[in-house]
Amino acid sequence: MRVLVKGAGVAGLTAAFELASRGASVTVAELRPRLGGNASWAAGGMLAPWCERESAEQPVLDLGRGAADWWDVVLPGQVTRTGTLVVAAPRDVGELDRFASRTSGHRWLGEEDIARLEPDLAGRFKRGLFFPGEAHLDPRRAMAALHDKLVAKGVDFRFATDGQGLPGFECEVDCRGIAADDAALRGVRGEMLILRTPDVSLSRPVRLLHPRFPLYMVPRADHHFMAGATMIESDEAGPVTVRSMMELVGGACALHPAFGEATIVEANAGVRPAFADNLPRIESLANGIAINGFYRHGFLLAPAMARQAADILFNPDKRVGACA
Numbered sequence: 001m002r003v004l005v006k007g008a009g010v011a012g013l014t015a016a017f018e019l020a021s022r023g024a025s026v027t028v029a030e031l032r033p034r035l036g037g038n039a040s041w042a043a044g045g046m047l048a049p050w051c052e053r054e055s056a057e058q059p060v061l062d063l064g065r066g067a068a069d070w071w072d073v074v075l076p077g078q079v080t081r082t083g084t085l086v087v088a089a090p091r092d093v094g095e096l097d098r099f100a101s102r103t104s105g106h107r108w109l110g111e112e113d114i115a116r117l118e119p120d121l122a123g124r125f126k127r128g129l130f131f132p133g134e135a136h137l138d139p140r141r142a143m144a145a146l147h148d149k150l151v152a153k154g155v156d157f158r159f160a161t162d163g164q165g166l167p168g169f170e171c172e173v174d175c176r177g178i179a180a181d182d183a184a185l186r187g188v189r190g191e192m193l194i195l196r197t198p199d200v201s202l203s204r205p206v207r208l209l210h211p212r213f214p215l216y217m218v219p220r221a222d223h224h225f226m227a228g229a230t231m232i233e234s235d236e237a238g239p240v241t242v243r244s245m246m247e248l249v250g251g252a253c254a255l256h257p258a259f260g261e262a263t264i265v266e267a268n269a270g271v272r273p274a275f276a277d278n279l280p281r282i283e284s285l286a287n288g289i290a291i292n293g294f295y296r297h298g299f300l301l302a303p304a305m306a307r308q309a310a311d312i313l314f315n316p317d318k319r320v321g322a323c324a
């Protein structure tokens with residue numbers, strides 16, 4: 001089967017992987033001139049289905065709990081399985097109770113437990129929640145490695161094209177994220193910072209709860225941290241606003257004052273593609289399928305959705321449109 005995948009975000013790359021692994025001849029067409037610059041590039045890379053259940057529906061946990069294994073098998077060495085720590089400032093401890101009541105897969109920590117897990121946070125938080133089953137990866141490293149792996153499998157990448165006019169495909173998989181022609185999609189803008197400081201070390205993503213400005217900090221290589229992220233109902237991908245910058249920087253400094261001396265390596269925004277229920281969907285198109293609506297959960301849910309998409313395209317009873 002010759003398949004054209006449109007879009008080289010995490011949805012397109014994971015779909016290409018599942019299809020190529022099952023023997024399809026895959027071409028990926030990406031409008032941008034190179035990998036990145038999309039929502040996936042801005043992501044934190046948290047594989048955190050238990051934490052996300054705080055505001056997400058049960059399918060996010062059901063579909064997402066296998067994500068770390070998928071990434072680990074496909075890209076060995078890229079997944080860090082050190083769990084997630086959730087803390088709150090003393091005046092916001094009620095937020096921790098609320099978070100705990102809406103989630104599972106955690107255990108309560110006291111001040112000393114927090115210091116054992118994250119020595120640099122010693123003395124800063126009296127209580128916390130630890131989600132030991134969670135993991136994270138660096139989305140940019142993962143996407144670059146997945147691209148290379150796909151090329152090695154024979155997948156043909158075409159950049160700076162929308163794929164129109166490329167001949168000979170039996171079937172298309174539309175993974176264009178917020179750019180897809182789907183009136184049911186909305187954009188949820190997420191602004192983020194990449195900070196660098198040698199003065200703080202964290203071994204895992206840390207979520208700082210706050211009634212209005214929750215923040216997470218994801219450690220990356222070479223003293224870098226990804227601080228995120230705003231949630232704004234907008235499909236505007238423009239530069240980070242002053243207000244959002246203040247919120248993110250304020251949250252970072254509340255987590256640890258040494259972030260005040262960090263350098264801001266990057267301030268960026270991505271637009272999360274979302275349906276009304278904030279769950280991803282596979283939809284039938286005249287000439288194939290669309291995989292979209294990953295909202296906050298692209299890295300978490302794309303592997304499961306890619307497998308489902310491959311099941312559909314390779315199952316003669318389920319084949320759709322021109323793929324039949």
Ligand SMILES: Cc1cc2nc3c(=O)[nH]c(=O)nc-3n(C[C@H](O)[C@H](O)[C@H](O)COP(=O)(O)OP(=O)(O)OC[C@H]3O[C@@H](n4cnc5c(N)ncnc54)[C@H](O)[C@@H]3O)c2cc1C
Pocket residue numbers: 006007008009010011012029030031032036037038039040041042043044045046047161162163175176177178179180189190191192228229230269270271272273292293294295296297298299300301
């Ligand atoms: C700040 C932020 C933090 C996040 N943190 C996390 C996290 O920690 N964990 C997690 O799981 N998820 C996270 N997400 C969510 C995740 O990033 C998204 O759900 C995911 O990136 C959506 O992937 P996608 O491939 O559908 O879209 P995109 O990554 O936007 O990719 C779509 C691609 O299609 C291309 N395209 C558009 N039009 C065309 C065309 N006509 N032809 C060809 N190509 C086209 C675009 O150029 C783009 O490259 C975060 C998102 C943001 C913004």
